[in-house]
Amino acid sequence: MRxxxxxxxxxxxxxxxxxxxxxxxEDSSHPRLAAGCRxxxxxxxGEERVILFPEGAIKLQGTGRQILERCDGQxxxxxxxxxxxxxxxxxxxxxxxxxxxxxLEQLRHKRIVDY
Numbered sequence: 244m245r246x247x248x249x250x251x252x253x254x255x256x257x258x259x260x261x262x263x264x265x266x267x268x269e270d271s272s273h274p275r276l277a278a279g280c281r282x283x284x285x286x287x288x289g290e291e292r293v294i295l296f297p298e299g300a301i302k303l304q305g306t307g308r309q310i311l312e313r314c315d316g317q318x319x320x321x322x323x324x325x326x327x328x329x330x331x332x333x334x335x336x337x338x339x340x341x342x343x344x345x346x347l348e349q350l351r352h353k354r355i356v357d358y
Contacts, residue, residue: 265352267344268320272358274347275316280355296355310343314356320347 268274276282276294283293283300291304294311303311309330313323324343328336350356 265348268347268358270319270321270324272320273316273318274314274320274323274356274358276311276314277351277354277357294355296353298353301355306342307346310346311350311356314347314358320344320358 277296280294280296283295285292291302292308292312294301294303306327309327310323313326318326320343324340327343328334328339331339347356347358351358
């Protein structure tokens with residue numbers, strides 16, 4: 244994960260920003276794609292995927308894709324965090340947790356993810 248900000252397709256207005264109208268996921272939450280949302284076809288290169296939702300589509304690659312692929316309704320938020328902290332072990336665990344939480348909050352606000 245990059246330092247100094249999220250490394251996802253959706254961007255926060257700045258460090259420390261949090262949309263207070265959408266609560267952060269709890270460790271016991273089971274994030275999943277919201278009703279009406281689904282994965283689109285994978286790109287030929289296999290590096291990016293698209294989430295289709297009623298208002299449009301979001302192209303995901305890199306870390307954003309890795310997060311959403313884990314949002315299967317089976318894994319808890321805590322497990323998703325642990326898996327990505329293990330994968331990105333050189334990054335600050337608190338930063339990973341914060342970035343993933345903000346990313347999922349943004350997607351929930353857009354009605355793409357439920358938890």
